[in-house]
Amino acid sequence: MSDTSGEGAADHLVFRILGPLQLIGRGGMIRIPPGRQEVILAALLLEANRVVSTDYLVDLIWNDDPPDTARTQVQICVSRLRKIFAGAGIDAAITTRPPGYVLKADGETVDAAVFARQLAEARLLGKQGRAAEAADLLKAAGRLWLGDCLSGISSDTLRSKARQLDEERLTAVETRLQFELDLGRHHELVGEIQRLVHDNPLRERLRGLLMLALYRSGRQAEALETYRVGRELLIDELGLDPGEELRQLEASILSADPALHTAAPSRQHSPAPAAPDPAPAPADAPPPPSYRDEIPRQLPADTADFVEDEEQIASIERALTGDGTRRAVGLAVIVGKPGTGKSTLATHIGHRLSENGFPDGQLYCDLRGTGTPATSAEVLGRFLRALGIPGPVIPEALDERAEMYRTLLASRRTLVVLDDAASESQVLPLLPGSSACAVLVTSRVRLTALPGSYRVELDVLDTERALALLERVVGTGRVMREPAAAEALIRTVGGLPLALRIVAARLAARPHWTLASMVQRLANERNRLDELTHGEMTMRASLSLTHDGLAAGDRKLLRLLSMAQGTTLPGWLAGALLDDDRPFPSDLLEPLVDVQMLDVVGVEATGGFRYRFHEIIRVFAREQLAAHDDSAVRGAALERMMGGWLSLAEQAHRRIYGGDFTVLHGSAPRWELPESCVDELLVDPMEWLDGEQANLCQAVEHAARERMDELSWDLATTLVTLFEVRGYLDQWEQTHQQALVAVKAAGNKRGTAALLSSLGSLYLSRSQHDESRTSLGAALDLFSELDDAHGLALCRRDLALLERMHGNDELALALYAEALRDFDRAGDVVGRAIVLTQRAHIWMRQGLDDTAQSQLDEALDIYRSVGYSGGLARTLRRVGQVLLQRGEHGQAVSTLTEVLELCRESGDVIGEGHLLRDLGQALSIMGRDEQAKRFYDSSLTVREQIMDQGGAAMVRLDLARLLERTGERSRSREMLETAARAFRDRKMSRELREAERLLGVAPDAGAVFRTEPAG
Template identity: 65%
Template sequence: MHGPRGTVRIPPGRQQVILASLLVEANQVVSTEHLVDTLWDDQPPDTARTQVQICVSRLRKSLTDAGVDVPIETRPPGYALRVDPARLDVHSFTRTVAEARVLAKEGRAAEAAGLLRAAVALWRGPCLSGIPHRALRTRALRLDEDRLAATETYLELELGLGRHHHLVGEIARLVQENPLRERLRAQLMLALHRSGRQAEALDVYRAARDLLIDELGLEPGEELRLLETAILAGDPTLHQHATTPERDPGPTAAPAGQRTEVPRQLPADTADFLGDEALIATAEAVLTGEGRAVGVVVIVGRPGVGKSTLATHIGHRVAQEHFPDGQLHCDLRGTRDDPSAAADILGRFLVALGIPGPMIPQGLAERREVYRTLLAGRRVLVVLDDAVAESQVIPLLPGSSTCAVLVTTRTRLTGVPGARQIELDSLDPARSLELLSRVVGTDRVTREPEAAAALVRTVGGLPLALRIIAARLAARPHWSLASMVTRLANERHRLDELAHGEMTIRASLSLTHDGLDPAARRLFGLLSAVEGPTLPGWVAGAVLDDDRPFPSDLLEPLVDVQMLDVASVETTGEFRYRFQDIVRLFAREQVTTPTADAVERVIGGWLAIAEQAHRRIYGGDYTVLHGTAPRWHPPEDYVSAVLADPLEWMDGEQANLRAAITQARTAGLDEACWDLAVTVATLFEARGYLDDWENTHEDALALCRRTGNTRGTAALLSSLGTLHINRGQPAQARTALTAALDLFTTLDEPVGLGLCHRDLALLHRQAGDDDQALTLYTKALHDFDRAGDVVGRAIVRTQSAHILTRRGHMTEAHTHLEEAMAIYRQVGYTSGMAHTLRRLGQVQSQAGDHTSATETMTRVLDMVRSSRDVIGEGHLLTNLGEVCAAAGDVPRAQAYYEEALRVRDQILDHSGAAVIRFELARLLARTGDHTRAVDLLDAAAATFAERGMVRDRAAAERELALLRASNPVTTV
């Protein structure tokens, strides 16, 4: 660090560590506890806080003496170093890379590459290389990865510009420094090939393959393999220069072996959007400013003024350039009877950010802490639509100034800290006329300028009302604008007891509604009774009980007159629709016929498709109970198309399925409610939506108990037992499963009995009571056989094989697994195959066949990665580490353990990460790396103590004592 009076000398040791900690969190408060933990990894002295104060005091004096205007402020609960971000190299680096991203997307490759080279030139070596404390190591590695990612991007840009001759030497040096970096290898191969040095390019591939096999036991990735094939084939496309990079040159690229989820949840933008550019610019300045705090904009306005449309439009304008790490969006349902709770929204956001459901804590405070941890340093935009109170918004505010929040509401939220309140008023006359001209045509507006102006005044500049009226005029080209002014004025007079905004919109809706034919009016009313954020086209057929092959045709007349919006287009080509909230309310008021039958058919439609989805995943109606609720079957072609990937369909319809279960509960449809809930649990378990699992089941359970539906009650209790197992709550799981078992015994329901016996066996297995577990597995096997549930039988075989393996009964375990695998192959249950193959790999490893075990585990690893099962990925990487360690292949074992540790840390699985640290430490102790082994054991023991993992903590402390006794130097 330099000041006006020369270089500032900061003594090595604690002062450097504290200064580094404050700098990496510049302009943010760093707690004293954090500084203590950073300085003393284990057992800080009683004077730790005093020593931190002394170090900070000396730092202040050193900076002041050197004339450096960088104050260290005391801010409870710690300190904050205040500095202009422009003075920090890391800020300059980040800003420059962001500018390069924009240039690259504009096709200005040469300028982008130049900026990236300038950004990389700011570095003088590895980040924080002189400060070895592990608390700072993760942040330093992230920054080093950002530098390397930027380097790879400018190389890619310059290769696209034809500069291959000049890049060969530079890339070769980088490959030597980063030998396992496959992207750099590919760039070197391409540069050599384009320079006419094909033999050398192929040598680079062979050297990479030999290294990867020797070091990790892995073949090169797809990119290197395809590039080698293309070079051998003389593919002419290799000489075509690209002008834009394949990868985003962002500083937020995830380290190798780590995948960062990038949510893109913004709704579609409005193509013909019209808005106040000055207001938009104000909002954008707040959201994208370089301030110390999170930029928060609250858009306030009456119904129909276009708050949500404006928020979405602004979101799309700033997302790509300023918030490349993702955009989170949620409807807070502030104007509904059941507004969304902050804890539920946080749960959904955490899943979107890549945290598996079982890793998400229960409490609001804990979820908020994890949420802020994940967003720290990332550039994410959070859009909260239709908020009703500060209590909804405040817990959803990120803690990092790199993020921003956009809120819409009908009331001022003055309690949101630091929020810029923006009042959204009606469109001014000029923009209103422009919107009217776009819809009805410029000629009609030009022919009747006075009537057009009067029409704009009559609707008060409300975009929603104006669009509805304009759509009505567009559908009636023979109507004059003046006649519409008269009609609207009369309708408004009839409604003059309402508030101005509501009166205007209702008047425009009334005129359009009265102009619809009776069939369209009936459909409009029935559709409004259906809950859910969006409406797939088949719902129109369901509410009318119309089995035509293309029921979405029924909705087009409502879309034409703006009574219904097109929300999106599905991959199948089908449209998805939605109501504006105020339009839905109006539609419900127009209903003159009962809607109960229509609602029941829609819920029956969801049930029919969900049932088919479960069958396609499991290969049949296996390990699930169904009720007697009537199904309504959407068109077969539609169902076949959307269920090409059944789990993806369920994921995409998650909100609608959740709403259908809630509506079934409200309507008292107990059979449909419990059946749909337990069927959709397939999605909840696979994707980790544990909050949805619990909420839907608790709602359905209350209804079934109220109506005396014993079978539904038992099915829901059994499913809740499985949920509690997923959450690591054995006591709650045992209570639910025991209650379900009693009911199923009374009913003599074999599938239900099998499910309960299976899960109770798993609880006993986890508690170490293998004998009782095997007894229960035998009962479950009998139950599933009685029901003809082959998948249930296979699951029992797979789970019981784990106990047999642990007891050394390898032949019997292998037989169980082979039987299970045959069943899974027959029905096509992929997830079951993955679980069974993993157990088979463990059997092979314990039998000493490490080569086969490695091949099996590697195959399963590919399967769980393709299914986005990050928890399973962590397990498989750990298993591979164990297999390699048992085989004596320490380098490969260490590589797998390190990768498993990255995965666990990424999803904030602290307990799982501690277990891996323990195993990795034992491995490193064998290699003589006692210093790192002690560090890992210290960290593991601390986590075990914090989490109450008594046996694990004792094991870690024993290992530490042995290691320190045999290597006294490690105690220093």
């Protein structure tokens, strides 16, 4: 039962809205600046742990007249709130989740959530006849209130929502008073209820409670007078008579009904009957699978100053949405030279169509046609993960990925936006098969070979639209005062939207400049260039003008930042490139954002901004880098940037595993970020690794290309922390092969061994046993030559697992023993725990349960001591299997349920499918057939929804045996036939033999099917 004292609950509160808005940090009350930040925090708290759209926040602040910068100002307010949280030591986060934000907070820290929980618990206690406990809990809930909800907040919309909570407060008070009256406390309640009736004279339930309390206190006349006053008030104010319940209460008082002295029959409850032999909670109520169809919202932010060509947009939208009779996927291609706004137009159309045209989501990918193009397989992998498919389930072959992708989109209305395509061959595998979907492509080449495509070729802006754009950025008044200069300015930049935006932003930042002076400046710049009429030369002129107007330090940062490879860049890179250790390094980038040499394209969960170069600006900055910075300057900055990526990845691994365990590190220099910045970035280290996956992989490639071999192998192997958990097997192999080229060219034996050892683990994950043995053997030879204990331990552990999977238990045990000695020599306790957990399975298989359990107990102690939850979950699962084997079925179910919750908390859908199946097997052994079926069905649902057909077939095999035993032979046979087809397709020979045996030999089908657990 929850704490009912009120004070105990209040001790944990961080956010208070039941009264004035309050924020409580580790040092006490925190001031929230009044105005926008206050409104945004209040709105997020009213919907705590639910998404609040940016549009809704904009409307709250500006009603129907938001400025063009409204969304940016909301982003800034959210960023400032995040900094307030971090500075106050508040354990909560405002994360970006399309179409807006969500405030993630423990329910016990938000007073409204505590109030709602206590109210629900009190109602349950009342139904169970425990009125005294219910009343005490409602008193505690009442003490959470410090006044009217969100008193002092100016927003009418928020006040309307707050009044709903105020109403719930009064309802809770009435419910508590009813419980106390039922307990015979009428004498003590009269005064309190009189005050409440005075404050709420038209509330009939309160008036009825007062009449009842007065009557039970021997004050019949006052009770009837209370009714009379209330009746006259209702008639005068509302023209209504009292309701039926109040009239009936008056009649009962007049007749001195004896029932008025007892609790109402509806409130008298007998104790609930005891349930015979209560089963464990998971068996009685199998939890549903946590998997849900994902709705991706991947479009970048829309552009506030976008100038529409409605006819052009309408034609593209018709091509995408069709008229209802189209049989093929809608396909439109936007082409044009750099700077004409292809990506901006595509993003704008995507947002326009997002809800009505394609409600099942939008997939987006930058295909990098102007750099190293993304492969179709890589893009499909990203899209499949965005659609909810875990990495290990994604097939390797391009055609199999494309088939899975088309299958997932067959029943959805989804828009796919492919930005900066390089060729038709890159795009074709990314086309859905369903006519309900559509694809919007941008490219610098015409892509004429795409079948059935509608092509739009963008040109520069005409004068009318260019003037509209200029007016939106610098203001209509300035343009109207200098119409000739405005048109001259448009001609000078050649009508290119990007160039015009850059120049307009410069004017907007300097209201004392005239448009004519800017025209003159551009004319002077043009005199310094050779080719003035070419589009890119016009762009270069405007870029040069903006670049030369920057401070020297900002110019240097722009040049150095061009070395970064990622599509989007984090703010801390600025500090690394300039060797500046300020706590908020993104501040260094603001001058570049102000003049639009760098775009803000998103906000991270931590509150930091994400930045992006326009490709032409990146090219320009690289030209400036080559012209102004020598190789020593460039090399030092590159080393710091790469060292920053390595340092953060290393610290993320350390926070996940509890130390530098199960990973090898080299001697490459690190660049250490400020501690506060690291803590902010790595609040959730696995999520940070996942969010920066593309940049981290590109950093490995970049380091390998720059012959930074020591850093490339160290970063690549450190990233296995991410690749292994999230199933990014393609990235695992790609980064390692790139780094392997660099270390071999440099003669780096330890780096070569580390990469080969890690590749051996990858091949094991893919069941490529021959490749794994070869890679691990080569690594073992190198580590032996180097006498590297840690490397030897990792190799021998995986070689032992390989032997165990082939049934060579004695050889596996010998290798595990050697691995343990090596891990102990290296001081790697987590490595030791992993070996103990894996080795325990052999003892289980040999019937030595006590030996297995002792190994697992030691592993659990290690994982708990370092705080490694992933290892804890895997070992606890094995403990549950030992308990099941011993016949301790109830304890096994309890343990496996605990692991199931761990999997769900970490988002491990694959693990969830395994645990649901484990629980089904346990309950089947216990003879709880109906409960076992529910768990098997839940496991099957998970497996099918992530398209893991092999795993689904294993569950079907288990379920078929159970169905045969319960007499459902027709369904059992159907399950077996489906499973056999899947086993045959996937060359799972042992499982196929078992399925075929059951299909042919029905009498044996009642036996419990046991398979070796994964891992």
